[in-house]
Amino acid sequence: MAVTSTAHPSTGMLAGHPVRRIGFGAMQLEFRKTSAEVRESAPAVLRRAVELGVNHIDTAQFYGDGTLNRVIGETLHAERDNLVIVSKLGAEHVAGSGLVAAQRPEQLRAQVEANLTSLGLQQIPVVNLRRADTAPGIIATGDQSVDLDAQLAALSDLRAEGKIGAIGLSNVSLSQLQQALPAGIVCVQNMYNVLERADEPILQLCLSNNIAWVPFFPLGSGFPGQPKVADQPDVIVIARRLDVTPAQVALAWLLAHAPNILLIPGTANMLHLAENVAIESIRLDEEAMSTLEELV
Numbered sequence: 409m410a411v412t413s414t415a416h417p418s419t420g421m422l423a424g425h426p427v428r429r430i431g432f433g434a435m436q437l438e439f440r441k442t443s444a445e446v447r448e449s450a451p452a453v454l455r456r457a458v459e460l461g462v463n464h465i466d467t468a469q470f471y472g473d474g475t476l477n478r479v480i481g482e483t484l485h486a487e488r489d490n491l492v493i494v495s496k497l498g499a500e501h502v503a504g505s506g507l508v509a510a511q512r513p514e515q516l517r518a519q520v521e522a523n524l525t526s527l528g529l530q531q532i533p534v535v536n537l538r539r540a541d542t543a544p545g546i547i548a549t550g551d552q553s554v555d556l557d558a559q560l561a562a563l564s565d566l567r568a569e570g571k572i573g574a575i576g577l578s579n580v581s582l583s584q585l586q587q588a589l590p591a592g593i594v595c596v597q598n599m600y601n602v603l604e605r606a607d608e609p610i611l612q613l614c615l616s617n618n619i620a621w622v623p624f625f626p627l628g629s630g631f632p633g634q635p636k637v638a639d640q641p642d643v644i645v646i647a648r649r650l651d652v653t654p655a656q657v658a659l660a661w662l663l664a665h666a667p668n669i670l671l672i673p674g675t676a677n678m679l680h681l682a683e684n685v686a687i688e689s690i691r692l693d694e695e696a697m698s699t700l701e702e703l704v
């Protein structure tokens with residue numbers, strides 16, 4: 409295993425909690441699975457993630473019908489005080505319609521209550537307000553186009569009541585983040601990876617405000633049509649030279665790129681999970697970093 413010179417710390421801060429920089433995105437545990445399949449397969453992966461030292465888990469009540477959150481709550485009950493479980497608000501599953509926007513303040517409050525029940529928590533350490541103004545994903549229209557300040561007021565009330573520990577944002581623009589800063593934002597979860605860096609200015613604003621940057625799609629996602637970092641030819645060449653996998657190159661670049669980046673790669677595969685956690689000890693050399701920095 410590789411090589412050298414760009415050092416990066418293995419822990420970061422999230423809402424005042426020290427966390428390993430390699431967390432776990434739970435969405436893949438539900439992706440294209442029935443509730444019965446989630447119940448069958450997810451517990452072992454979740455247990456293994458925690459055994460490997462992961463203490464930051466990203467989820468959502470709307471990943472499926474809530475089963476995944478219930479499985480997380482049951483499987484990790486004994487460890488819950490040592491974990492930073494992060495959920496997101498702004499969408500819900502409606503029978504017959506699938507995933508729809510649920511952005512209104514009273515809907516956000518109802519989603520917090522649903523998350524507390526399904527996860528079995530007294531407080532959700534962090535919730536991300538997942539805006540739906542732009543792709544990817546559903547776009548909010550009509551009465552779902554909600555003023556950001558009204559949402560932040562609802563979330564600030566929930567924080568004051570102790571139901572949530574801290575507020576994060578997801579899928580936001582630079583101006584939305586600037587608007588939200590006075591509310592006290594602890595993390596931003598936007599799409600970002602070595603091939604997709606349109607949100608670099610938002611990352612930099614987070615860095616200068618001590619806000620964690622927790623990108624979704626760090627590997628390019630499991631969705632068809634999204635560029636996969638591990639398929640990029642330069643990434644493959646670097647991986648061969650350093651005797652690591654292309655996915656590890658993708659994740660190691662993120663860790664080295666900025667100190668406020670925390671990772672939540674998603675996997676339902678035990679080998680991939682171990683591979684992803686192992687990137688803490690991988691250091692990309694200067695040649696690899698300079699090739700990767702120039703990819704976009």
Ligand SMILES: NC(=O)c1ccc[n+]([C@@H]2O[C@H](COP(=O)([O-])OP(=O)(O)OC[C@H]3O[C@@H](n4cnc5c(N)ncnc54)[C@H](OP(=O)(O)O)[C@@H]3O)[C@@H](O)[C@H]2O)c1
Nearest residue numbers: 433434435624625626627628629630655673674675676680
């Ligand atoms: N805020 C938002 O709007 C939003 C949107 C999407 C996702 N998220 C969160 O972000 C997390 C990460 O995003 P994501 O899961 O969509 O995408 P991702 O982490 O970029 O990629 C996941 C895909 O990569 C594969 N993979 C993972 N590790 C691998 C490895 N070591 N080698 C090869 N393939 C590997 C997974 O398949 P295998 O299962 O086969 O490993 C899956 O197909 C999600 O789990 C979710 O918690 C948030």
